[in-house]
Amino acid sequence: MVLTIDYDDTAVTEWRLTSDGVERTRVDDYRPTMYVGAPVAELYGEHGGPTPRARLPKRGALTDALADVRAFFEGHDAVADLSVDVWRQTFRSDARPVLRVDCRRIEDVRAVARRVHQFGDADAHTCYNVDLTRQLRYTLETGTDPAPDTAVRDLRTMRLGLPAHGSDAAALADLTIDGEPAGATPRAAVEAVAERLAAVDPDVLVVDTARVVPLLFEAAADHGIESFALGREPGYTQLASASTYTSYGQVGHSPARYAVPGRAIIDRSNTFFYDEAGLDGCLDLVDRAGLPLQELGWASIGRVLTAMQIREARSRGVLVPWRAWRPEFFRSATTLDTADRGGTTLAPEVGVHEDVHELDFASMYPNVIREYNVSPETVRCGCCDNDRVPNVGYSICERDGYLPDVLGPLIDGRSEIKRRIRASDDPDEIETLEARSSAIKWILVSCFGYQGFSNAKFGRIECHESINAIARELLLDAKAALEAGGWRVLHGIVDSIWVTPAPDVADAERRPLDAIAGEVSASTRIELEYEAAFDWVAFCPRRGGDGGALTRYFGRRRGEPYPDDGLGDAVKTRGIESRQDDTPAWVARLQAALIRTLDRTHDAEAVCGELATWLGRLDDGAVDPSDLLIEQRVSKRAEQYRHETVTVAALKRAAWKDCALEPGQRVRYLVVDDDARGVGRVRLRHEPLRGYDTAWYRRQAIRAAESVLSPLGWDRERIRRWLSGTRDARLSTY
Numbered sequence: 001m002v003l004t005i006d007y008d009d010t011a012v013t014e015w016r017l018t019s020d021g022v023e024r025t026r027v028d029d030y031r032p033t034m035y036v037g038a039p040v041a042e043l044y045g046e047h048g049g050p051t052p053r054a055r056l057p058k059r060g061a062l063t064d065a066l067a068d069v070r071a072f073f074e075g076h077d078a079v080a081d082l083s084v085d086v087w088r089q090t091f092r093s094d095a096r097p098v099l100r101v102d103c104r105r106i107e108d109v110r111a112v113a114r115r116v117h118q119f120g121d122a123d124a125h126t127c128y129n130v131d132l133t134r135q136l137r138y139t140l141e142t143g144t145d146p147a148p149d150t151a152v153r154d155l156r157t158m159r160l161g162l163p164a165h166g167s168d169a170a171a172l173a174d175l176t177i178d179g180e181p182a183g184a185t186p187r188a189a190v191e192a193v194a195e196r197l198a199a200v201d202p203d204v205l206v207v208d209t210a211r212v213v214p215l216l217f218e219a220a221a222d223h224g225i226e227s228f229a230l231g232r233e234p235g236y237t238q239l240a241s242a243s244t245y246t247s248y249g250q251v252g253h254s255p256a257r258y259a260v261p262g263r264a265i266i267d268r269s270n271t272f273f274y275d276e277a278g279l280d281g282c283l284d285l286v287d288r289a290g291l292p293l294q295e296l297g298w299a300s301i302g303r304v305l306t307a308m309q310i311r312e313a314r315s316r317g318v319l320v321p322w323r324a325w326r327p328e329f330f331r332s333a334t335t336l337d338t339a340d341r342g343g344t345t346l347a348p349e350v351g352v353h354e355d356v357h358e359l360d361f362a363s364m365y366p367n368v369i370r371e372y373n374v375s376p377e378t379v380r381c382g383c384c385d386n387d388r389v390p391n392v393g394y395s396i397c398e399r400d401g402y403l404p405d406v407l408g409p410l411i412d413g414r415s416e417i418k419r420r421i422r423a424s425d426d427p428d429e430i431e432t433l434e435a436r437s438s439a440i441k442w443i444l445v446s447c448f449g450y451q452g453f454s455n456a457k458f459g460r461i462e463c464h465e466s467i468n469a470i471a472r473e474l475l476l477d478a479k480a481a482l483e484a485g486g487w488r489v490l491h492g493i494v495d496s497i498w499v500t501p502a503p504d505v506a507d508a509e510r511r512p513l514d515a516i517a518g519e520v521s522a523s524t525r526i527e528l529e530y531e532a533a534f535d536w537v538a539f540c541p542r543r544g545g546d547g548g549a550l551t552r553y554f555g556r557r558r559g560e561p562y563p564d565d566g567l568g569d570a571v572k573t574r575g576i577e578s579r580q581d582d583t584p585a586w587v588a589r590l591q592a593a594l595i596r597t598l599d600r601t602h603d604a605e606a607v608c609g610e611l612a613t614w615l616g617r618l619d620d621g622a623v624d625p626s627d628l629l630i631e632q633r634v635s636k637r638a639e640q641y642r643h644e645t646v647t648v649a650a651l652k653r654a655a656w657k658d659c660a661l662e663p664g665q666r667v668r669y670l671v672v673d674d675d676a677r678g679v680g681r682v683r684l685r686h687e688p689l690r691g692y693d694t695a696w697y698r699r700q701a702i703r704a705a706e707s708v709l710s711p712l713g714w715d716r717e718r719i720r721r722w723l724s725g726t727r728d729a730r731l732s733t734y
Contacts, residue, residue, distance in 0.1 A: 001286075002146040003203055004264050004294045005135045006237070007106050012138060015232070015262040017203060019152050022232065022262055031080045031102040032137055034109050035128040035319055036069055036116055037089045038096070043126075065124060066099045072119055073101065078108035088318045089126065091377035091402055091458075095317060098128070106134055113322060128319035133299075134239075135292040136307055140314065147287040157279065158202035160193065162212045163686055172219055175212065186219035194228055203263060204279070204293070205230065210267040213258040214238075232262030244663045251635040253664025257298060266297035273299070273439055280432045281439030288410065288440075301446040302453065305406075308443075309458050312406045324455050329380050329462065339392045339465040343494035344475040348539035348548035352602075352711050353490055356500050356555060357513055358531040359482075361474060361524075363414070364495035365448035366407045368470050371525040375401025376451065376460035389466045390473045396466070403463075407447055414440040471495065478520050478528055486510030491539060493550055498537065532572070533558040536599075538711035540576070551575040552707065556599050567592045571599070577704040584700065586627040590614045591704040604712045608722045611705045615723070618694055618701065625689035628697055631668045634661060646671050646681055646696075653679040657687075671696045 003022065006013040014025045062070060062084055073079050081102040088095045103109050113130040132140065139146050148155075161176035172189040175182040177196050182189040193216060207213070213236050220228035230236060239257040246252070255270050266274050266282075273282050274297060286293050291307040299307075310320050331339070361367070368374060372388070373396055379389070381397035388396040417437045424430050450456050452464030471494065478497055479489050486505035491498040501510060517528040537555030539548045552575035560570040566589065573579050573595075578588040590611070597610040617623060630646075638651035650669035654661050656679050661667055668685035674696045683689055702723075706716045 001148040001152060002135075002139065002144060002292050003262065004259065005138050005292065006259065006261055007134060009105060013261070014138075014144070017148075017152050017155070022203070024232075024262065027142075030138070030142065031104065032106050032109050033141055034101050034103065034113060034130050035085065035087065036066060036099040036101065037087075037126045037128060037319065038063065038066075038098075039123055040126060041123070043090055043093055062097050062099060065120070066097075069116060069119060069125060070099055073112070073115075076112075078103055078105075078112055080104045087128075088316070089128070089321075091313075091316065091318055091375075092381070098319070106137075127322040130322035132310070132320065133291075133295050133303075135295045136290070136310075139290060139292060140310070146290060146292040148283050155203045155279065155283075156200055157204045157206055158196060158200050159206040159208075160212050161208045162215075163208070171211075171215055187223040187225070190216055190220045190223065190225055190228055193230070194225075197230070204266060205260070205263050206266045206268065206274070209269045210255055210258050210265065213260070213265070229260075230263070231260030234261075236260045242662065251633070251664045253662050259294065264292075264294040264297065266293075270298050272301065273297070273304070273442070276442060277439035278435045281435035284436040285439050285443075288413070301442050302450050302456070305443055305447055305450055306457050308406050309402070312402050313458065316402060318402075320457055324457065324459060335392065339394075339462075339469065341472070342468060344472040344492060345494065345550055346479070346489060346492035346497075348491035348498075348550070348553065350539050350541045350548045350711060352536055352538045353500055354536045356490060356498055356534040356537040357487075358496060358498050358534070359478070359513065359517060360497075360529050360531045361478075361495040362527040362529050363411055363444050364471055364474065364526060365467055366411050366444045367526040368467050368474070369447065370404040370408050370411060372396065372466075372470055373401050373404055374463060374466050374470070375403035376458050376463045377401060379460065379462045379466050389469050392465060392469045394462060394466055394469075402458075403447075403451075407444065410440050410443055414444065474524050474526065477524060481516050481520050482513075485513075485516045487513070487516075490537070491548070491553070496531070534572075538598075538708075540707055540710050549575065554595060554708075562596065565589070567595060571595055576707040577700075582630055582632045583704075584628045584630055584697070586618075586623055587697070587700050587704050589627075590701055591708060594705055594708045598708060604709050604714055605722065607705070607709055608719060611701065611719070612723055615698060615701060618697060621691070621694075623692070623697075625670050625692050628692050629668050629670055629685055629689075631666055633666050634663060636663050646674065649679060649681040650684065653682055653684055657684060659684075 001017040003015045003017050005015070010028065012027045012030045014027060016023045016025065070082050073082060079101055083100045083102075084097050085100040086095045087098050089098070101112055103112055109130055113127040116125055116127055119125070129137075135146075138144065159178050161179065162171055163174055172182075172186040173184060175189045175193075177192060182192040213230060216230060217228065217236060220226075237259045239259055240254070242256045243254050244251060245254060255267065257267070257270070258265060268274065273285060277284075282293060282296055285291070285304060286296055289296065289304050289307040290311050291299060291304060296304065313320060378397035378399070378401040380394050381399075384395050384397050386395045387393045414437055417433050417440070421430055421433045421437070424433065448464070448467050451459045451467065452461050453459050475492055475495065475497065479492060482489060482497065482499050483502070486502050486509055487499040488502040489497060489499050499513075501507070513530060517530055520528045534555040535558050537553060540552040541547070542549045554571055554573040554576060556571055557569065560568070562568060562570045567573065567578075571592075576591065577583045578591045593614065594607050594610055597607050601607070632647050634647065634651060638648050638655065641648045646669070647667065650667045651661060653669070654667060669682040670685075670689050671681065671693045672683050672691055673681055674693045702716055702719055705719055706714070709719065
């Protein structure tokens with residue numbers, strides 16, 4: 001297994017885990033490679049439509065335009081070698097001669113690509129294999145397999161805990177090593193880390209925040225500890241600076257990334273897959289995606305999916321475009337209106353419904369892609385005349401697409417993992433398998449949306465539209481079959497559908513759900529699975545509007561026991577406060593208690609009575625302030641907000657305390673006095689927490705109670721009247 005790959009100005013160092021330990025190999029002759037090919041118009045036509053095959057030069061020869069590029073780069077300082085290779089530039093084009101450029105250093109690749117685009121017209125050439133990540137590039141170009149070897153020992157890990165925010169000056173005083181305090185001073189912390197490194201010799205450093213890397217080296221230098229090393233050799237490298245970005249309308253923050261020789265670093269403040277699937281899930285994706293562990297640790301879902309697509313493309317002799325420059329085919333306004341829609345949604349019936357059953361299409365979007373051969377190069381291929389995309393009329397090619405081949409092993413692999421989970425009674429094995437299943441799930445969940453992402457390497461909007469169009473028909477087909485079988489549909493959203501027995505159909509005439517699901521599965525070629533039975537499900541109304549909210553509901557699973565505290569698997573919840581990241585822990589527990597009371601009594605006033613008990617403890621000051629902390633991702637700097645909210649107060653306080661936050665980072669705070677001005681309204685998580693604003697948290701509690709009682713027709717004002725002892729006076733009372 002490749003632990004990490006280090007670049008310097010003259011060579012690459014590969015660190016590989018073996019059965020005997022860790023092997024270090026220096027590679028002096030590695031040269032990163034990019035390619036220059038034909039212009040977009042020559043590949044796709046002037047308007048993105050099918051174009052006659054271009055007359056290609058003989059094998060081994062370049063077009064005149066590419067020959068000019070080659071002559072321009074002869075003797076260039078950044079270029080080690082120039083040659084001619086034969087590759088396909090798209091999945092739909094033939095292999096053709098392209099200019100291969102071997103660069104001297106990894107940093108030279110982008111510089112050469114930018115210079116190519118300055119040579120001649122802006123669209124005169126296309127560049128390939130430019131922005132591959134460092135370690136993925138090396139493994140691809142050298143044929144190195146980064147996957148773990150089952151014959152090699154298990155990875156050894158060491159965790160360094162450090163608060164994500166707070167003053168750098170005092171940070172190391174709070175450092176922990178595998179959960180234990182490292183020392184009361186920076187010097188003691190450095191010495192403790194060095195001692196544990198020598199004892200454990202870890203392969204992977206799991207850090208709460210990567211800023212611990214420069215902090216430790218700075219402290220070691222300040223105290224004259226010259227021999228300190230976090231890696232298997234001295235020193236560290238900063239791979240990227242901190243940055244703020246926007247994705248799908250949300251602002252995110254990417255912290256600085258660091259590397260140390262011979263050890264992979266996983267930064268918990270900058271990792272998705274480690275938090276979702278643990279080390280076992282990450283290693284499974286290393287095997288499936290071919291993305292080395294160090295890069296997979298910080299990679300997004302889209303980046304991992306792209307790595308899989310890149311490997312499939314290379315196996316088919318296709319280059320990786322630098323930019324997503326594929327044009328859209330012409331479509332009429334009518335076609336655009338029909339195609340530009342999401343999945344099918346059926347508005348839920350607000351209220352509490354008994355004897356409810358949920359059915360889901362198994363991995364609907366990935367299976368639509370595989371079963372219907374939906375891929376960027378198969379939709380509107382230009383060679384097949386059919387209208388396989390319902391209502392939209394797009395054709396789908398008869399030839400197999402590359403995207404089904406990428407997702408097929410993931411779909412089958414997850415199905416096999418789930419089968420093994422059901423068959424196992426070993427808790428450790430089940431935990432490992434669930435981690436692997438979770439890692440794959442996120443790739444499958446995102447593969448559909450990524451086809452419509454403007455910067456996706458191989459994405460295409462028509463592919464995204466086709467998947468949606470097919471999926472819409474599948475849910476409508478399932479709805480029709482269920483209603484014909486004697487069931488009433490309460491709610492449906494994209495790939496899930498909730499039903500209850502139709503009141504006007506006798507039990508003897510109602511068809512079993514498993515029989516209907518089997519027929520739908522056979523006709524659609526995608527399995528419609530029976531997900532769960534519920535004693536009752538409550539669908540909430542939309543806040544401030546009419547009708548039911550599509551994604552706010554909760555329901556009592558039949559036969560599932562409650563845990564000692566909370567809801568566990570006994571209640572499925574979506575969209576309500578206990579599912580939201582910024583809800584204080586105390587409010588989430590309160591809402592769980594209210595749902596349990598509703599389940600036990602089916603009485604709104606009993607729920608209000610439980611609420612009153614919790615509010616009484618809040619009023620008495622008996623709630624631990626740490627359970628009232630709010631965590632929110634901030635999208636702007638404090639001065640950019642128009643309204644003085646408590647979150648803005650928290651941002652200003654963070655800056656005042658010398659730990660200012662960037663957009664995209666998270667702030668955790670306690671509201672202590674909402675009527676105060678400025679930074680006095682809140683306290684930050686790392687400050688002493690004493691006292692809280694009872695009225696402010698009371699409002700949050702009542703809001704959470706409204707979500708529980710709104711399916712019964714109770715709103716916030718009615719709850720407040722009940723709590724104050726006021727009752728509704730109705731004419732029928734007298």
